[in-house]
Amino acid sequence: MQIKPFRIEHYFGKYEFTTRYLLSSSDAESRTVQELLDLEPGAQECLLKQRCGYTESPGGPALRQAISGIYRGIKPEHVLAVSAAEEGIFVFYHALVGPGDHVIVEIPCYESALEVARSTGAQISEWPRRYEDGWVHDLAALEKMIQPNTKIIYINTPHNPTGLLMPANVLQHVMKLASSRGILVFCDEVYRELEHDPANRLPAACEIYERAVSLGSMSKSYGLPGLRLGWLVCKDAELLARCLEFKYYTTICSSAPSEILTAVALRHREVLAQRNREIVLRNLPLLDSFFRQRANLFEWIKPNAGPIGFVHFKPQRDVFLFCEDVARKAGVLLLPGTVYDQPHHIRFGYGRKNMPEALAHLSAYLDAQA
Ligand SMILES: Cc1ncc(COP(=O)(O)O)c(C=O)c1O
Structure with missing residues (x-):
């Protein structure tokens, strides 16, 4: 059996456990x-x-x-x-x-x-x-x-x-x-x-x-x-x-x-899903207004289910290098669309309780770049 490297999991393997804020995870907040x-x-x-x-x-x-x-x-x-x-x-x-x-x-x-x-x-x-x-x-x-x-x-x-x-x-x-x-x-x-x-x-x-x-x-x-x-x-x-x-x-x-x-x-x-739905519904408007404030960089079709969304990244920059730089300098993990063969997109995740904090760190990084 021949199979290609799994780029999504490879990227997470590299950064998931070494990056402080996870802003692209597809799993909602966990429990003990x-x-x-x-x-x-x-x-x-x-x-x-x-x-x-x-x-x-x-x-x-x-x-x-x-x-x-x-x-x-x-x-x-x-x-x-x-x-x-x-x-x-x-x-x-x-x-x-x-x-x-x-x-x-x-x-x-x-x-x-x-x-x-x-x-x-x-x-x-x-x-x-x-x-x-x-x-x-x-x-x-x-x-x-x-x-x-x-x-x-x-x-x-x-x-x-x-x-x-x-x-x-x-x-x-x-x-x-x-x-x-x-x-x-x-x-x-x-x-x-x-x-x-x-x-x-x-x-x-x-x-x-x-x-x-x-x-x-x-x-x-x-x-x-x-x-x-x-x-x-x-x-x-x-x-x-x-x-x-x-x-x-x-x-x-x-x-x-x-x-x-x-x-x-x-x-x-239902108890588990409802708690995660509440987190997602709290985080989604924050993320949406973040993209609106930064409309020069991001644009998306707002999701209606789950804890992830796929955002169009407008600058003519290499999205993979951008996400790596954000992980290293801001300690925020984003998933570059290149792992989906979509080089002008970034996957965001908003199912974690600390998403507002992660977003604040991403904001500070972008301000410092501007
Ligand atoms: C659409 C989809 N299917 C399957 C999986 C694999 O999930 P599991 O952790 O249950 O193996 C994922 C994980 O990201 C996924 O997003």
Whole structure:
């Protein structure tokens, strides 16, 4: 298997733990183990008594029950637990496609959605969205890309990096295009439940199409990436069984303590998501007015979901060098759009409590440069 370096994770690997202020993180504010255990009477005792043995490969019954509770019409047997979304992406593509197959991937995207697909030997078509067009989804272009051997369409909503929800009619249209041809839809929904207005929540792909797989994770909306726990959900038992076959070669099963903590967290997920929504809604107007005050440098389409947004960087400067300079001199981590092949953009994250402080440091840096 040949695979390209993962530029997003490489950049974070270099700066995430050495830069004081994280102003581009895609995970919302986290919690301690104690805070999770305090959510439910008896949880602490249960965790302490848990044997550190193997767990069931598809996920233990309590975990699959808790995950299925997020969705409408989904039963525990429709759930395959994975060691966070990253494993879900790897397992899904490698289990289901290879040379001779064709995969369509919405871009810009979280890099593994594209590169893991490519690493299977499948032929890849990129379905682009552009800032200049308001990040709209060009459905006619998608339809034209479909080939007789198209096996998967990958979409992502709420979207990394724009922080935008796919409009409901677009989601329906994608499902129609796919279902009329028996194509699988792989829908990355790791930012689901952090819609800025919960009324705008879309149905999960697995709820509305038998051959759609929804990808979920504890990492983002709930702020618990350290649990390394995610899931693939699909009503088609055969698809899920093939993913499970592949999982036997990656992690076999999830971490036993993480399964317990995840099940507790999911039984109280509204508390977690609501606290993070409050942080995001407090931070977003500050960030928006910062961009307006600095309209000579930045412009964006304001996000409506999740804790990230993708900002057009107006100066004719190398955005990668700019972000590196900000990290080194201001101690503020921004993510250059070059890691998404978008050299005139920067990803901002606003899901952390200390975002106003991070923004003040970025402001001071920009003033000093001016
Ligand atoms: C859209 C998207 N999918 C998947 C992942 C991987 O998340 P996890 O921490 O659950 O592996 C990320 C992480 O940034 C992401 O943004």
